[in-house]
Ligand SMILES: Nc1ncnc2c1ncn2[C@@H]1O[C@H](COP(=O)(O)OP(=O)(O)O)[C@@H](O)[C@H]1O
Protein backbone atom coordinates (compact mmCIF):
# COMPACT_ATOMS: atom_id res chain seq x y z
CA UNK A 121 0.00 0.00 0.00
CA UNK A 122 1.20 3.46 -0.88
CA UNK A 123 1.28 6.24 1.72
CA UNK A 124 1.73 9.84 0.66
CA UNK A 125 2.72 12.39 3.27
CA UNK A 126 2.88 16.02 2.14
CA UNK A 127 5.16 17.79 4.64
CA UNK A 128 5.09 21.56 4.88
CA UNK A 129 4.54 24.52 7.11
CA UNK A 130 3.82 28.18 7.14
CA UNK A 131 7.36 29.46 7.53
CA UNK A 132 10.75 28.96 5.89
CA UNK A 133 13.52 27.72 8.17
CA UNK A 134 11.27 25.76 10.53
CA UNK A 135 12.90 22.48 9.49
CA UNK A 136 10.60 20.97 6.87
CA UNK A 137 13.34 19.78 4.52
CA UNK A 138 15.43 18.61 7.47
CA UNK A 139 12.46 16.53 8.66
CA UNK A 140 11.69 15.13 5.19
CA UNK A 141 15.29 14.00 4.68
CA UNK A 142 15.58 12.42 8.13
CA UNK A 143 12.19 10.72 7.97
CA UNK A 144 13.22 9.43 4.56
CA UNK A 145 16.44 7.94 5.92
CA UNK A 146 14.69 6.44 8.95
CA UNK A 147 11.89 4.85 6.87
CA UNK A 148 14.43 3.48 4.40
CA UNK A 149 16.57 2.08 7.24
CA UNK A 150 13.54 0.10 8.31
CA UNK A 151 13.33 -1.51 4.91
CA UNK A 152 10.55 0.68 3.55
CA UNK A 153 10.97 1.67 -0.07
CA UNK A 154 10.75 5.44 0.20
CA UNK A 155 10.71 8.30 -2.29
CA UNK A 156 11.20 11.96 -1.41
CA UNK A 157 9.87 14.51 -3.88
CA UNK A 158 11.04 18.09 -3.69
CA UNK A 159 7.99 20.13 -4.66
CA UNK A 160 9.22 23.24 -2.86
CA UNK A 161 9.45 24.72 -6.31
CA UNK A 162 10.92 28.09 -5.47
CA UNK A 163 13.45 26.92 -2.86
CA UNK A 164 14.36 23.33 -3.64
CA UNK A 165 17.27 22.04 -1.58
CA UNK A 166 16.45 18.49 -0.56
CA UNK A 167 19.20 17.19 -2.88
CA UNK A 168 21.82 19.06 -0.83
CA UNK A 169 20.54 17.52 2.40
CA UNK A 170 21.11 14.04 0.97
CA UNK A 171 24.45 15.08 -0.52
CA UNK A 172 23.61 15.05 -4.21
CA UNK A 173 25.04 18.45 -5.20
CA UNK A 174 24.35 18.17 -8.92
CA UNK A 175 21.33 15.97 -9.60
CA UNK A 176 21.38 14.99 -13.27
CA UNK A 177 17.56 14.89 -13.47
CA UNK A 178 14.78 16.76 -11.74
CA UNK A 179 11.05 17.37 -11.52
CA UNK A 180 11.02 20.11 -14.15
CA UNK A 181 12.25 17.59 -16.76
CA UNK A 182 8.84 15.97 -16.36
CA UNK A 183 6.98 19.28 -16.14
CA UNK A 184 8.65 20.52 -19.32
CA UNK A 185 8.08 17.15 -21.01
CA UNK A 186 11.78 16.57 -21.49
CA UNK A 187 11.00 13.06 -20.29
CA UNK A 188 7.72 11.18 -20.73
CA UNK A 189 7.31 9.64 -17.30
CA UNK A 190 7.98 10.90 -13.79
CA UNK A 191 9.73 7.62 -13.16
CA UNK A 192 12.62 8.79 -15.35
CA UNK A 193 13.45 11.67 -12.96
CA UNK A 194 14.07 9.42 -9.92
CA UNK A 195 17.59 9.35 -8.48
CA UNK A 196 19.06 6.78 -6.09
CA UNK A 197 20.53 8.17 -2.88
CA UNK A 198 23.43 6.68 -0.92
CA UNK A 199 20.94 5.13 1.54
CA UNK A 200 19.46 1.78 0.49
CA UNK A 201 15.71 1.99 -0.27
CA UNK A 202 15.77 5.79 -0.41
CA UNK A 203 15.10 7.65 -3.66
CA UNK A 204 14.71 11.29 -4.64
CA UNK A 205 13.00 13.42 -7.22
CA UNK A 206 14.95 16.62 -6.97
CA UNK A 207 13.77 20.15 -7.59
CA UNK A 208 17.34 21.37 -8.05
CA UNK A 209 17.30 22.55 -11.64
CA UNK A 210 13.75 23.77 -11.68
CA UNK A 211 13.58 26.82 -13.84
CA UNK A 212 11.60 29.89 -12.85
CA UNK A 213 8.54 28.68 -14.73
CA UNK A 214 8.38 25.63 -12.51
CA UNK A 215 7.81 27.68 -9.40
CA UNK A 216 4.66 29.06 -11.03
CA UNK A 217 3.00 25.88 -12.14
CA UNK A 218 -0.41 26.17 -13.69
CA UNK A 219 -3.13 24.00 -12.23
CA UNK A 220 -3.13 21.41 -15.03
CA UNK A 221 0.63 20.91 -14.65
CA UNK A 222 0.20 20.33 -10.95
CA UNK A 223 -2.55 17.77 -11.54
CA UNK A 224 -0.29 15.98 -14.01
CA UNK A 225 2.51 15.85 -11.42
CA UNK A 226 0.16 14.74 -8.63
CA UNK A 227 -1.41 11.99 -10.75
CA UNK A 228 2.02 10.75 -11.78
CA UNK A 229 3.18 10.69 -8.15
CA UNK A 230 0.30 8.43 -7.13
CA UNK A 231 1.34 5.92 -9.79
CA UNK A 232 4.90 5.50 -8.51
CA UNK A 233 5.55 2.13 -6.84
CA UNK A 234 6.88 3.27 -3.46
CA UNK A 235 5.59 2.39 -0.03
CA UNK A 236 6.19 5.88 1.37
CA UNK A 237 6.26 9.07 -0.65
CA UNK A 238 7.27 12.21 1.22
CA UNK A 239 6.57 15.55 -0.44
CA UNK A 240 8.69 18.51 0.65
CA UNK A 241 5.97 21.07 0.15
CA UNK A 242 7.70 24.24 1.26
CA UNK A 243 6.33 27.27 3.05
CA UNK A 244 3.49 29.71 2.63
CA UNK A 245 -0.13 29.59 1.58
CA UNK A 246 0.22 29.97 -2.18
CA UNK A 247 -1.67 27.56 -4.43
CA UNK A 248 1.61 25.79 -5.12
CA UNK A 249 1.75 24.80 -1.48
CA UNK A 250 -1.94 24.19 -0.87
CA UNK A 251 -2.53 22.08 -3.97
CA UNK A 252 0.07 19.55 -2.91
CA UNK A 253 -1.95 18.93 0.25
CA UNK A 254 -4.94 17.95 -1.89
CA UNK A 255 -3.28 14.65 -2.72
CA UNK A 256 -3.69 13.05 0.70
CA UNK A 257 -5.58 13.27 4.00
CA UNK A 258 -2.35 12.64 5.88
CA UNK A 259 -0.67 16.00 5.64
CA UNK A 260 2.14 16.79 8.07
CA UNK A 261 2.58 20.36 9.31
CA UNK A 262 5.87 21.56 10.76
CA UNK A 263 6.20 24.57 13.01
CA UNK A 264 8.62 25.86 15.60
CA UNK A 265 7.17 26.68 19.04
CA UNK A 266 7.23 30.41 18.21
CA UNK A 267 3.83 32.13 17.97
CA UNK A 268 4.63 33.53 14.51
CA UNK A 269 5.36 30.07 13.14
CA UNK A 270 2.27 28.56 14.83
CA UNK A 271 0.14 31.35 13.40
CA UNK A 272 1.45 30.67 9.90
CA UNK A 273 0.75 26.95 10.20
CA UNK A 274 -2.79 27.66 11.35
CA UNK A 275 -3.23 29.93 8.35
CA UNK A 276 -1.92 27.20 6.04
CA UNK A 277 -4.28 24.56 7.49
CA UNK A 278 -7.12 27.01 7.10
CA UNK A 279 -6.22 27.60 3.45
CA UNK A 280 -6.05 23.86 2.76
CA UNK A 281 -9.47 23.38 4.41
CA UNK A 282 -10.88 26.28 2.42
CA UNK A 283 -9.51 24.85 -0.83
CA UNK A 284 -10.91 21.39 -0.11
CA UNK A 285 -14.41 22.79 0.35
CA UNK A 286 -14.04 25.27 -2.49
CA UNK A 287 -13.44 22.57 -5.07
CA UNK A 288 -16.74 20.86 -4.25
CA UNK A 289 -18.94 23.86 -5.09
CA UNK A 290 -19.60 26.10 -8.04
CA UNK A 291 -18.37 29.66 -7.82
CA UNK A 292 -21.73 31.32 -7.22
CA UNK A 293 -22.84 28.98 -4.43
CA UNK A 294 -19.48 29.25 -2.80
CA UNK A 295 -19.58 33.05 -2.83
CA UNK A 296 -23.02 33.25 -1.28
CA UNK A 297 -22.18 30.63 1.39
CA UNK A 298 -19.07 32.56 2.35
CA UNK A 299 -21.13 35.73 2.74
CA UNK A 300 -23.75 33.93 4.83
CA UNK A 301 -21.07 32.38 7.08
CA UNK A 302 -19.42 35.78 7.52
CA UNK A 303 -22.68 37.35 8.67
CA UNK A 304 -23.48 34.42 11.00
CA UNK A 305 -20.12 34.42 12.74
CA UNK A 306 -19.64 38.19 12.87
CA UNK A 307 -20.30 38.46 16.57
CA UNK A 308 -18.68 35.17 17.64
CA UNK A 309 -15.08 34.12 18.16
CA UNK A 310 -15.61 31.10 15.92
CA UNK A 311 -13.75 30.95 12.63
CA UNK A 312 -16.42 31.58 9.99
CA UNK A 313 -14.95 28.81 7.84
CA UNK A 314 -16.17 26.21 10.34
CA UNK A 315 -19.78 27.23 9.67
CA UNK A 316 -19.52 26.55 5.93
CA UNK A 317 -20.11 22.75 6.00
CA UNK A 318 -23.29 23.25 8.06
CA UNK A 319 -24.61 25.92 5.74
CA UNK A 320 -23.94 23.74 2.70
CA UNK A 321 -25.75 20.86 4.39
CA UNK A 322 -28.76 23.09 4.92
CA UNK A 323 -28.92 24.13 1.30
CA UNK A 324 -27.74 20.98 -0.46
CA UNK A 325 -27.89 17.95 1.83
CA UNK A 326 -26.17 15.64 -0.68
CA UNK A 327 -23.13 17.90 -1.22
CA UNK A 328 -23.12 18.66 2.51
CA UNK A 329 -22.84 14.96 3.30
CA UNK A 330 -19.93 14.51 0.88
CA UNK A 331 -18.09 17.47 2.41
CA UNK A 332 -18.75 16.20 5.91
CA UNK A 333 -17.27 12.80 5.01
CA UNK A 334 -14.31 14.42 3.31
CA UNK A 335 -13.56 16.47 6.43
CA UNK A 336 -14.01 13.47 8.71
CA UNK A 337 -11.36 11.56 6.73
CA UNK A 338 -8.69 14.16 7.39
CA UNK A 339 -5.95 12.99 9.77
CA UNK A 340 -3.39 15.74 9.90
CA UNK A 341 -0.23 15.54 11.99
CA UNK A 342 1.65 18.32 13.70
CA UNK A 343 5.38 18.37 14.48
CA UNK A 344 6.99 21.10 16.56
CA UNK A 345 10.65 21.45 15.70
CA UNK A 346 13.50 23.26 17.45
CA UNK A 347 11.94 22.71 20.86
CA UNK A 348 14.01 24.28 23.65
CA UNK A 349 13.89 23.49 27.37
CA UNK A 350 11.92 26.61 28.23
CA UNK A 351 9.22 25.89 25.64
CA UNK A 352 5.93 24.43 26.78
CA UNK A 353 6.08 20.70 25.81
CA UNK A 354 2.29 20.62 25.47
CA UNK A 355 2.04 23.47 23.00
CA UNK A 356 1.44 21.01 20.16
CA UNK A 357 -1.56 19.50 21.92
CA UNK A 358 -3.00 22.98 22.45
CA UNK A 359 -2.50 23.80 18.79
CA UNK A 360 -4.32 20.60 17.72
CA UNK A 361 -7.16 21.41 20.10
CA UNK A 362 -7.45 24.84 18.54
CA UNK A 363 -7.62 23.40 15.00
CA UNK A 364 -10.34 20.99 16.13
CA UNK A 365 -12.28 23.71 17.92
CA UNK A 366 -12.16 26.37 15.23
CA UNK A 367 -12.08 24.28 12.06
CA UNK A 368 -13.42 20.92 13.23
CA UNK A 369 -10.38 19.19 11.69
CA UNK A 370 -8.61 16.24 13.31
CA UNK A 371 -4.94 16.86 13.80
CA UNK A 372 -2.68 14.71 15.96
CA UNK A 373 0.35 16.14 17.69
CA UNK A 374 3.06 13.56 16.95
CA UNK A 375 5.89 15.19 18.87
CA UNK A 376 8.49 17.81 19.61
CA UNK A 377 11.95 17.64 18.05
CA UNK A 378 14.54 19.15 20.36
CA UNK A 379 16.80 21.95 19.22
CA UNK A 380 20.32 20.62 18.66
CA UNK A 381 23.35 22.54 17.34
CA UNK A 382 24.65 19.33 15.76
CA UNK A 383 21.82 19.54 13.21
CA UNK A 384 23.52 22.58 11.76
CA UNK A 385 26.80 20.61 11.64
CA UNK A 386 25.10 17.70 9.89
CA UNK A 387 23.55 20.03 7.28
CA UNK A 388 26.89 21.77 6.78
CA UNK A 389 28.67 18.45 6.28
CA UNK A 390 25.78 17.13 4.15
CA UNK A 391 25.39 14.01 6.25
CA UNK A 392 22.13 12.60 7.52
CA UNK A 393 21.64 13.74 11.13
CA UNK A 394 19.76 10.65 12.21
CA UNK A 395 22.53 8.33 10.96
CA UNK A 396 25.45 10.48 12.16
CA UNK A 397 24.02 11.36 15.62
CA UNK A 398 21.60 8.51 16.41
CA UNK A 399 22.12 8.77 20.18
CA UNK A 400 20.88 12.40 20.49
CA UNK A 401 17.51 13.45 21.89
CA UNK A 402 16.56 15.06 18.56
CA UNK A 403 17.26 11.83 16.65
CA UNK A 404 15.23 9.86 19.15
CA UNK A 405 12.40 12.42 18.79
CA UNK A 406 12.37 11.89 15.01
CA UNK A 407 12.34 8.08 15.33
CA UNK A 408 9.54 8.28 17.86
CA UNK A 409 7.32 10.60 15.86
CA UNK A 410 7.95 8.63 12.68
CA UNK A 411 6.94 5.41 14.43
CA UNK A 412 3.82 7.14 15.69
CA UNK A 413 2.91 8.20 12.15
CA UNK A 414 3.59 4.67 10.89
CA UNK A 415 1.25 3.31 13.51
CA UNK A 416 -1.54 5.68 12.48
CA UNK A 417 -0.98 4.73 8.82
CA UNK A 418 -1.01 1.01 9.55
CA UNK A 419 -4.23 1.29 11.55
CA UNK A 420 -5.81 3.19 8.69
CA UNK A 421 -4.53 0.64 6.17
CA UNK A 422 -6.19 -2.14 8.18
CA UNK A 423 -9.39 -0.13 8.19
CA UNK A 424 -8.91 0.37 4.44
CA UNK A 425 -9.14 4.10 4.93
CA UNK A 426 -5.90 5.55 3.66
CA UNK A 427 -6.40 6.60 0.12
CA UNK A 428 -5.16 9.29 -2.17
CA UNK A 429 -7.38 12.13 -3.14
CA UNK A 430 -6.44 12.89 -6.70
CA UNK A 431 -9.94 12.08 -7.97
CA UNK A 432 -11.14 15.18 -6.11
CA UNK A 433 -8.77 17.44 -7.97
N1 LIG B 1 15.78 20.78 15.64
C1 LIG B 1 16.69 21.65 15.15
N2 LIG B 1 17.68 22.13 15.95
C2 LIG B 1 18.59 22.99 15.47
N3 LIG B 1 18.61 23.46 14.23
C3 LIG B 1 17.67 23.02 13.37
C4 LIG B 1 16.66 22.09 13.77
N4 LIG B 1 15.85 21.83 12.70
C5 LIG B 1 16.35 22.57 11.69
N5 LIG B 1 17.42 23.28 12.08
C6 LIG B 1 18.23 24.23 11.28
O1 LIG B 1 17.34 24.99 10.49
C7 LIG B 1 17.83 25.02 9.15
C8 LIG B 1 16.66 25.18 8.21
O2 LIG B 1 15.98 23.96 8.10
P1 LIG B 1 15.24 23.53 6.75
O3 LIG B 1 14.79 22.14 6.94
O4 LIG B 1 16.08 23.81 5.57
O5 LIG B 1 13.99 24.54 6.80
P2 LIG B 1 12.75 24.67 5.82
O6 LIG B 1 12.78 23.54 4.86
O7 LIG B 1 11.58 24.61 6.73
O8 LIG B 1 12.87 26.01 5.19
C9 LIG B 1 18.60 23.73 9.00
O9 LIG B 1 19.57 23.86 8.02
C10 LIG B 1 19.20 23.51 10.35
O10 LIG B 1 20.45 24.15 10.44
Ligand SMILES: [Mg+2]
Nearest residue numbers: 136137160242
Ligand atom coordinates in the same frame (compact mmCIF):
# COMPACT_ATOMS: atom_id res chain seq x y z
MG1 LIG C 1 12.97 23.58 2.77
